[in-house]
Amino acid sequence: MRRILSWTAIVLTALVLQSTVFARVTLVGAKPELVYLVTIVIAFLEGPTSGAVAGFTGGMAVDFLLNQPKGITALTLTLLGYAVGTLRQFVVTPSPLLPVVVAAGGTAAGVLFYGLVSFLLGGLGEGAAYLFRVALLSALYNAVLTPLVFPVIRRVAEASRPTKVFRW
């Protein structure tokens, strides 16, 4: 229960910050994709199941705030959380840059997938050039924010993990 509340609070905070503070602090016109970043970090730390659930919840919350077909962000982030969580299991490098690289790559892939699904559903009127530009810039923005966001989420994850009891 504590875990669910913690993840909900993190996703909600990301959502509100993105639509208030970060809506005005843009990088060459692009906002960061904070909900994507939160999903990637949760998947990175907790594995594919938690990543997929966090992605679905965050994506659904984003969808209901947009005037676009609902469910596309949820689908995107569910698959992104699962993919990042699964890939993480096969990467064993101790490099501190790994979360930054994963956040950048994951964000770019997620935004492009979102754009592709929106296009197939007839909802993307901005064109491919704009889509690639946003994917690149928001990936860069998320990479810059990862060193700030990652430790916070890791701390919350550790604090909300159920304590293991060993019986002898």
Add this chain to the structure above:
Amino acid sequence: MALYRRARHTRLVVVSLVMASLVTITLDYRGGESGPLAAAGRAALSVVGALQDGVSRVLDPVASWFSGIVRVGSLKQENERLRQQVRELQQERTRFIAVQLENQQLRSLLDLKESLGFRGVAAQVIGESVSNFEWSVTIDAGSSDGVRKNMPVVSGGGLVGHVVEVAPNTSVVQLIIDPDSAVAARLVNSGETGLVEGNRDQDLRMELVNPDVEVLPDEQVVTSGYQGGVYPPGILIGYVSHVLSQPGMLTKLVAVRPAVDFSSLEFVLVVTER
């Protein structure tokens, strides 16, 4: 065995969530605006709108500060020498300018309301779209204030957009710079009509203009308004920036500079009665 069971559990969860997403997309398409998801959207807007209101009130100075840093990069060197000396005065001046701007915006809103003879609800912008693919703002007025879907929204400068989502205390306004936005418009001098479409942070595009018409630089473009349309006639949209069409084209394409500065939109008026 445990590892295999865990992997199967993960796959089951992911497949369920993907199915749920696909069902949501289908329901949204089939249900439209009266479907079960529309009510869920309004509920989500109410919750997040209240949070946005609180957060934007508290963090607005922080956002302005960050935003300022991004914009004044080119002036940084010049300002550095004087910064220490004028810091206190600048802070006071900033506060004064903010109050003055707020006053100016509210006054121009009032003037517009009186000059166009509209009845409306004044509202403050409390949030912007969470997406990089949608240009909208959240305002602190909703159905309890008389705001309804498709009502036009203006500011002191001119046309802002129209309401696309309404919750009890908040609403979402699609801006005219959104590529999905289209406004029936008229060139003031020639009276020629066309369709103004959003083009993100670039100039608006006025399409379907008669190629034989002479378009003047800085000519005003206003809403043309038609029976049953969203926007009433005569609201300023912007000014002609330049003509984009090539010779031989069937229609003229005109670039229109928006009259409203969407990067610093703070107060708006929702037109409830025309």
